[in-house]
């Protein structure tokens with residue numbers, strides 16, 4: 001089939017801001033008011049643009065690869081609501097399915113056939129998942145999976161990696177990436193020592209450090225949780241042998257291996273990182289893409305482990321809105337769209353074209369850059385690299401990144417407002433979008 005068919009036609013003619021000035025009067029007014037109403041004016045910290053300076057842009061609507069702000073400025077969007085919009089924002093098929101589902105009500109609080117449909121799709125796609133439990137966010141999925149790791153192994157300690165983000169639950173706010181990295185909070189006040197005393201942290205891509213922790217705490221470690229490809233300290237890939245090594249060590253130690261695929265699931269491959277790298281964890285967390293833009297998370301794994309979860313087993317975990325029919329509908333439609341042949345080839349091609357173009361433009365202008373992509377996930381550090389860990393990522397020129405971010409924004413390109421976040425493309429990003437982005441970047445690299 002023609003790859004072009006996978007791209008969603010953008011009906012609106014592009015009228016991107018071509019000059020380096022942006023009228024953001026309404027955005028500024030709304031954000032100023034928001035700061036009196038909500039802490040920092042936002043519902044999630046990174047949105048406030050604190051790490052790049054300047055005022056955040058208040059969105060009015062999104063469609064395909066584009067976002068429009070309340071002042072009428074148009075952007076090519078590489079945040080994609082932080083991952084879910086892999087088919088493009090407000091895909092007509094998703095909207096249509098949602099409209100039909102809406103007629104039947106917004107929440108049941110009772111079993112719903114749509115849960116079976118999405119569960120089967122997830123089980124079929126993700127190699128480690130034989131049974132799945134739906135929740136409402138990635139945070140919830142990670143909280144629950146940690147409880148399950150502990151319940152199953154009857155051990156309390158867990159190993160995570162510096163710069164990996166597993167949501168905002170107490171136990172994971174140790175050397176976490178994402179907003180915690182962005183704001184430079186070493187930890188968070190309000191997290192008691194008792195909540196993190198069983199959380200051990202190792203540098204990413206460091207198998208020796210993991211072995212040392214197991215040696216130090218024999219028989220006490222329930223398992224290892226990680227982002228199999230990191231998106232929350234910027235885009236960091238696993239070194240050859242790292243995932244395989246973790247699989248071996250955990251097996252030897254009677255501990256569980258958990259892939260947090262909230263970001264990578266259905267993004268870097270239909271079956272996630274575990275399918276891409278052919279390393280099968282015991283448990284997996286999901287979110288973002290599987291909700292198709294509505295609030296969904298999930299955790300799953302081997303049947304024998306999952307059957308510990310209530311009401312099949314004794315490990316309690318519940319949710320009033322879990323398995324919500326609208327969220328299930330958006331997830332099912334999104335996965336159906338991703339199943340079309342050629343999807344991941346197209347995502348890889350367009351994203352590679354983007355990142356190669358950005359790196360080339362920057363290097364032509366004399367900047368040191370290090371970056372790459374896997375499928376529809378990419379990143380670019382303002383440093384020569386290589387970047388194998390969060391400590392490496394922190395060596396980036398953050399001020400230069402901030403100037404670049406602003407210069408791109410002024411040219412109608414919306415990038416994640418932090419050096420420590422990955423970028424996301426979608427099936428709606430066209431060759432023209434990417435070319436426009438690269439020429440904006442050439443201008444931006446020249447002025448920063």
Ligand SMILES: *Cc1c(COP(=O)(O)O)cnc(C)c1O
Pocket residue numbers: 136137138139140142165166167168227231232260261262263287288297
């Ligand atoms: C986004 C993310 C989470 C948290 O998901 P929320 O839905 O924001 O709670 C957890 N883990 C990873 C890897 C993520 O990228």
